[in-house]
Amino acid sequence: xxxxxxxxxxxxxxxxxxxxxxxxxxxxxxxxxxxxxxxxxxxxxxxxxxxxxxxxxxxxxxxxxxxxxxxxxxxxxxxxxxxxxxxxxxxxxxxxxxxxxxxxxxxxxxxxxxxxxxxxxxxxxxxxxxxxxxxxxxxxxxxxxxxxxxxxxxxxxxxxxxxxxxxxxxxxxxxxxxxxxxxxxxxxxxxxxxxxxxxxxxxxxxxxxxxxxxxxxxxxxxxxxxxxxxxxxxxxxxxxxxxxxxxxxxxxxxxxxxxxxxxxxxxxxxxxxxxxxxxxxxxxxxxxxxxxxxxxxxxxxxxxxxxxxxxxxxxxxxxxxxxxxxxxxxxxxxxxxxxxxxxxxxxxxxxxxxxxxxxxxxxxxxxxxxxxxxxxxxxxxxxxxxxxxxxxxxxxxxxxxxxxxxxxxxxxxxxxxxxxxxxxxxxxxxxxxxxxxxxxxxxxxxxxxxxxxxxxxxxxx
Numbered sequence: 129x130x131x132x133x134x135x136x137x138x139x140x141x142x143x144x145x146x147x148x149x150x151x152x153x154x155x156x157x158x159x160x161x162x163x164x165x166x167x168x169x170x171x172x173x174x175x176x177x178x179x180x181x182x183x184x185x186x187x188x189x190x191x192x193x194x195x196x197x198x199x200x201x202x203x204x205x206x207x208x209x210x211x212x213x214x215x216x217x218x219x220x221x222x223x224x225x226x227x228x229x230x231x232x233x234x235x236x237x238x239x240x241x242x243x244x245x246x247x248x249x250x251x252x253x254x255x256x257x258x259x260x261x262x263x264x265x266x267x268x269x270x271x272x273x274x275x276x277x278x279x280x281x282x283x284x285x286x287x288x289x290x291x292x293x294x295x296x297x298x299x300x301x302x303x304x305x306x307x308x309x310x311x312x313x314x315x316x317x318x319x320x321x322x323x324x325x326x327x328x329x330x331x332x333x334x335x336x337x338x339x340x341x342x343x344x345x346x347x348x349x350x351x352x353x354x355x356x357x358x359x360x361x362x363x364x365x366x367x368x369x370x371x372x373x374x375x376x377x378x379x380x381x382x383x384x385x386x387x388x389x390x391x392x393x394x395x396x397x398x399x400x401x402x403x404x405x406x407x408x409x410x411x412x413x414x415x416x417x418x419x420x421x422x423x424x425x426x427x428x429x430x431x432x433x434x435x436x437x438x439x440x441x442x443x444x445x446x447x448x449x450x451x452x453x454x455x456x457x458x459x460x461x462x463x464x465x466x467x468x469x470x471x472x473x474x475x476x477x478x479x480x481x482x483x484x485x486x487x488x489x490x491x492x493x494x495x496x497x498x499x500x501x502x503x504x505x506x507x508x509x510x511x512x513x514x515x516x517x518x519x520x521x522x523x524x525x526x527x528x529x530x531x532x533x534x535x536x537x538x539x540x541x542x543x544x545x546x547x548x549x550x551x552x553x554x555x556x557x558x559x560x561x562x563x564x565x566x567x568x569x570x571x572x573x574x575x576x577x578x579x580x581x582x583x584x585x586x587x588x589x
Contacts, residue, residue: 131210131217134176134219135172135212138176138242139174140241141241142167143166143169143242144156144169144242145174145175146168146169146171147170147171147172148171149170149194151198151232153170153191153195154232155232155244156239157195157199157205158199158203158230158237159244161222161225161228162224162228162230162239162255164224164428165222167220167221168205168222169218169219170191170217170218171215172217178214178215179215180215181215181217183217188218191218192205192207198233199231200230200234203225203230206220207220208221229252229256236252250401250403250404250423253403254401254426254444257444258426263447264403265402265446265448266316266317268310268312268313268314268315269320271315275315275324276315276320276323276324277324277352280322281304281323282300283352284322284323284451285300285303287455290456291456293453307450307454309322309447318447318451321351322448322451324350325348326348326350327348328348328407329407330346330348330358330410331344331347332361332409332410333345333412335411354397355393355457359393362393362412365412366383366384368381369381370530383495384417384475385475385478388471388493391464391471392468393410394452395491396408396419396421398445398448399443401421401423401426401487402445406422408421408422409421417492417493418490418491419492420488420490421489423487423489424484424487427441427442431482431483431484435465437469439462440462441461441464443461449461477496478494480494481494516561519554521544521554524543525555525558529564533574533576533577534575535575537551537552537555563578564578
């Protein structure tokens with residue numbers, strides 16, 4: 129231990145200064161034991177300057193006894209007596225304790241930056257689970273095995289077999305026991321979440337404003353089916369545009385990368401805190417989607433860690449994460465946010481904000497709608513013009529009816545800023561090329577766009 133460097137570096141997540149020994153020293157040592165270990169220097173002020181505290185020859189042993197008697201499990205730090213500038217100081221060093229949490233007189237603390245924070249009940253339970261390498265979703269529930277959906281279990285086994293990540297037999301009960309989804313003859317919480325009636329909810333809403341909801345979906349179904357239902361709802365309420373390349377294949381442009389949205393949805397249900405019965409909530413707005421799930425970041429991870437590509441994940445629900453890994457929904461542990469950032473690189477107008485609020489974890493995916501839509505509109509116009517030999521006006525008309533099949537000729541005139549007569553003439557040319565036709569009467573009918581796509585008609589709506 130280089131005492132000079134410790135004093136020069138100042139108080140931090142692993143260093144604390146105290147002028148004299150007291151309960152605050154023991155609290156800091158217990159907080160360090162619950163976090164990543166650290167040093168408490170006694171006999172210096174907040175700046176690290178020796179204060180000349182009265183530290184005698186027997187002080188160190190007396191202090192160690194006080195620390196031992198005030199903590200549970202009992203901790204005994206290493207202590208070193210040092211002389212600095214003619215003053216005696218004590219340097220206590222404690223390593224991260226293997227069995228957590230450590231209490232100071234029945235109260236539990238953790239180290240956050242340069243201060244000690246009292247742990248909540250949820251954090252106490254989480255620390256205990258981490259140190260014992262167990263997870264909340266592994267506890268057996270007092271439910272019968274008949275409460276599990278056999279068809280979903282079979283679908284799960286088929287998908288797991290297809291990935292080749294596990295070798296399973298034909299007997300469903302044996303398979304679930306092998307995967308620890310059944311323990312002591314009872315389904316675990318993970319099994320109920322995947323295949324049964326678990327009592328937790330996934331709530332998704334489409335909002336026009338923070339206080340105006342126009343559509344919502346409440347899912348309490350098993351996660352094996354709920355995730356797909358949730359993705360259908362999300363895709364229903366985000367924008368989709370098309371472009372066309374030289375191979376005559378149409379290309380879809382979603383407002384957000386679908387793979388990233390599914391990863392965030394999966395993250396919300398796999399890593400949420402199931403001790404908290406609050407809903408996973410997803411709010412879809414015009415220009416952003418907000419994912420919120422119960423439970424702060426698990427383990428020693430921080431927000432800043434998740435922004436880097438070298439973070440090491442801590443898994444709150446091990447069985448649930450393993451189940452989704454086996455069926456291929458999770459590619460590799462601890463790479464979720466890395467892959468999300470990779471998918472977002474193709475969407476430069478989208479930002480990703482990660483935060484914690486109270487006991488909840490939040491991810492906000494925000495789209496600069498104006499810039500994105502203008503780029504997509506220009507791309508679509510250029511593709512249509514080049515692909516089918518159209519004029520600018522004809523490409524604008526075709527783009528407009530692709531985006532709104534109910535648009536009227538008068539609306540087209542106002543939108544494109546040419547006369548109604550020119551609109552009719554250009555529509556006639558598009559009809560002659562076989563690209564568009566009117567279905568139904570002028571009032572109440574709609575435009576049908578037929579664009580070659582490997583010999584099939586393409587109907588964007």
